[in-house]
Amino acid sequence: MALSDSDRAVVVEELDRDPTAAEAALFENLWSEHCSYRSSRPLLGRFESDGEHVVVPPGDDAGVVALPEDEDTYLAMGIESHNHPSFVDPYDGAATGVGGIVRDILSMGAFPIALTDSLYFGDFEREHSRYLLDGVVEGISDYGNSIGVPTVAGSTTFHEDYEENPLVNVACVGMLSADRLITAEAQAAGNNLVLVGASTGRDGLGGASFASEDIAEDAETEDRSAVQVGNPYREKLLIETNEALIEEDLVESARDLGAAGLGGASSELVAKGGFGADIDLDDVPQREPNMTATEILLSESQERIVYEVTDEHVARVQELAERYDLEAAVIGEVTEDPNYTCTRDGEVAVDVPAEFVGEGAPLADLAVVEPEQPETDRPGVDLADAVETVLASPNTASKRWVYRQYDHEVQVRTAMRPGDDAALLALREARADRRSAERSSGDSRETATGLAISAGADPNWTDAAPYEGAFAAGLENATNIAAKGATPLAAVDCLNAGNPEKPEVYGEFAGIVDGLSDVCSDLSVPVVGGNVSLYNDSSTGPIPPTPTLTMVGTKPGFSAPPMSLSGEGTLVLVGDLALGGDAEVRLGGSELLAEGGSDRFPELPDDPATFIETLADVADHEDTLAVHDVSHGGLAVTLAEMIHDNAGADVTIDAADPVGALCHEQPGRAVIETTDPAAVEAAFDGVAPVVEIGEADDSGTLDLSVSEESVSYDAAAIADLRSVLEDELD
Known part of the structure; x- marks a missing residue:
């Protein structure tokens, strides 16, 4: 871990001195991209x-x-x-x-x-x-x-x-019910900071800074210490302890110990409330000997939460934690003074403004080059090859x-x-x-x-x-x-x-x-x-x-309604902007072109909100038997996923571009199996295109005709094409 020269200069100017080793490490992690969003914050608004x-x-x-x-x-x-x-x-x-x-x-x-x-x-x-x-x-x-x-x-x-x-x-x-809500904002000076959960080790040290760097070629060996080691059984105990603490109204505020460990959670908790903290790192339960202030502050050992607790409730918090075999240590208190102070072995290791360490990271001023969509370069492929390509892809399998x-x-x-x-x-x-x-x-x-x-x-x-x-x-x-x-x-x-x-x-x-x-x-x-x-x-x-x-x-x-066909209704495709007549079909971003070729991305609907509202309403009609969205792999994959041993479909589509019609991935589409197609058409009138594409039956087979081309697959053949993960990994 190393604080950059530019950040160090900002810190020195604010503190009017060089940072201690623990302070430098704390700033390096809390000002990392992972914690401070210094590159992304200008956009997130x-x-x-x-x-x-x-x-x-x-x-x-x-x-x-x-x-x-x-x-x-x-x-x-x-x-x-x-x-x-x-x-x-x-x-x-x-x-x-x-x-x-x-x-x-x-x-x-x-x-x-x-x-x-x-x-x-x-x-x-x-x-x-x-x-x-x-x-x-x-x-x-x-x-x-x-x-x-x-x-x-x-x-x-x-x-x-x-x-x-x-x-x-x-x-x-x-x-949760409304009366259980707590936040990560400290409530009052004089309250205790109680660390509950597992003891602190050296695993996950510097995880926040590690997450904010490009992965190096030797990362699998050199960065192993930055990876935390979890214990789900202790987390289960922490869940039960947290339930008890909330049920008995023993907590004023809380923050999970994640990125930047105790240093991140405790400084952010008090800074958010406009306070500071005095923390004695000697009181942090440790499972490894001779840990330094930096290691205790920045370890990302798992299954730990810091709670703000009033004096009258500390004993009960510790009693409940002990019931579930967890540590519960008072490690400090919330202070009116807005400085964040930590001591180790009687010496001050950190003494910085809480708000500055949490919110003071300088924002990045980065250059932007806007992306351009590639030129069209669609390879020729026949209908059967296209359908089998998208059905057998690991992404749509x-x-x-x-x-x-x-x-x-x-x-x-x-x-x-x-x-x-x-x-x-x-x-x-x-x-x-x-x-x-x-x-x-x-x-x-x-x-x-x-x-x-x-x-x-x-x-x-x-x-x-x-x-x-x-x-x-x-x-x-x-x-x-x-x-x-x-x-x-x-x-x-x-x-x-x-x-x-x-x-x-x-x-x-x-x-x-x-x-x-x-x-x-x-x-x-x-x-x-x-x-x-x-x-x-x-x-x-x-x-x-x-x-x-x-x-x-x-x-x-x-x-x-499930996505699987019942075998008893009419199939209606809603929302497709590129089906029928001479409508333009775009395959950009599709699974069909993933192995080569390019195209522009499909057209986006003008009024997605009304489409979503209408689809939700139609899905709950008593005449609706099945609904499945059309997305990854296009209509070919959607129809194949709806077929099973007891239900099939006979589908006919009129399209100038059969492969494009089946494999383009325009969002905002769905196939609906219904016993009242007229009602579906009426619901989507003026909202989105509606096309009847076929009938469901009990054949367990997908018979698909597009213009003058046709393919047919039974449920077993579809399952075989789509089983690539199980075939390779079982």
Whole structure:
């Protein structure tokens, strides 16, 4: 760890002296890109974070929104990136990403009810990519399953530019009643700072600064000490302890110990309230001998939260922690003096203004080169080859190998499992008493609120067109939610990109920020929290700009149409702007062109909000039998995913460009199986194009005719084409 010369000069000017070794390390980590967002902060103001139901906007450990159906019930939402650690150690890197985001939810007073994982790896054909995938999935599975939080949604994507820099983006949703809410803002001078959880070691030392640098060729060996080591069983105990502390109203404020460890959490907690702190590092429980002040402050050892506690409640907090076999030590107090002071062995190691160390990082002034879409270069391919190419791609193949390793039914809230457009959870009660939730699992579907969750992005889209691709990613997540009859409520984002000091990379980053902020604004979906991960660059170059989004929506009850056909209705395609007659078909960003060729990105709809509102309404019609969004892999993949052994379809499409019609990936489309196609057409009149494309049946076969070309696949053949992950990884 080394404070840059320019930052050191700013620190020296403010302090009027040279920083101590501990201070220099603290500034280096808290002023890193990972903590301070010094490169991205000038752009993040473009996101709209206010809204009717927003309770806590960005800036805390997690955002909080109220349920429209029950304003006394809140959802806490957060998202975390653990990209560099997952390259060095895929198992621990991914596992501690789960642990960290869960603690962000705990520190708001919420009980974690769902996880999503959005994963991005290099070319699936490469052994190293499969090694990383296997380790990451195992880490997420072991941690999430052990702490009893279901992983219900996400995405797994492959692109050659992630080869030496995979992305692991994990989000968590928690539930709480309004009276349980706490924040990371210190409340009063004289209150105690109590560190609860595991003892502190040397693992994860300097993790924040490590996350803010390009990955070096020797990172897998040289940066291992920067990766945290998690213990999910201790995290489970911390969850139970946190529940007890919140239930007994023993906590004034709280902050998870994540990036920059104790130094980051405690300084930010007091600075946010306009206070300072006096901390005695000798009182921090340590599991390794002879730790220095710097090591104690910046260790990112897991399963720790710092709480602000009044004098009268300290003993009870310690009693509850001891019940769950956790450490609970008073390490300092909140002070009226706004300085952040830490001592070790009786000597002052840190004495700096709390606000300065947390908020004083100079903003970067970076050059921007705006990206341009490539010229059209579409290779010729016949219909059968095109369909089989997109069906057999690892990106559009079945992800069952991934999600079957996760316990997605723990807590008995999961009403729609992974593998559909969105997960659907039943929110029966606001309190965190899981036993009550289990006892009430027999409630009728009309008495609970349904929570739909969708997560992911598509690097092919944003690689081809950063702005349009990010806009499309936001719209696709909203379409997934609307396809289950839910109305989008709020979102959190994880904005991943390469080295921002490269003008082309920063231009791409600005593009995904603009695209995502515009679509969320158009949809009236506030972005209530997020994470920025830059410097995802290695010897092979930068990653594609990747704007991962986790979005939630709600509906009365928790019944929803599946994506699988019933075999009894008419198939209607809604929203396609490039079907029929001489309409232009654009394949830019499509899976079909992923192996070569280029094109412009598909046209975006003019009024996505009305489309989403209409789709959610139609999905809940009693005549609607199935709904599936059209996105990755295009219409060909959508139809194939709806087929199963007991239901098939006979589909006929009139298109001047058969391959383009089946494989373009314009967002904001869906296939609806209905017994009343006229009602669907009437609902979308003036909103989006509607085309009847065929009939469902009980054949278990997809018979597909486009102009004068046709293909046919039974359910077994489709499953075989889409089983590439299981074939290679089992």
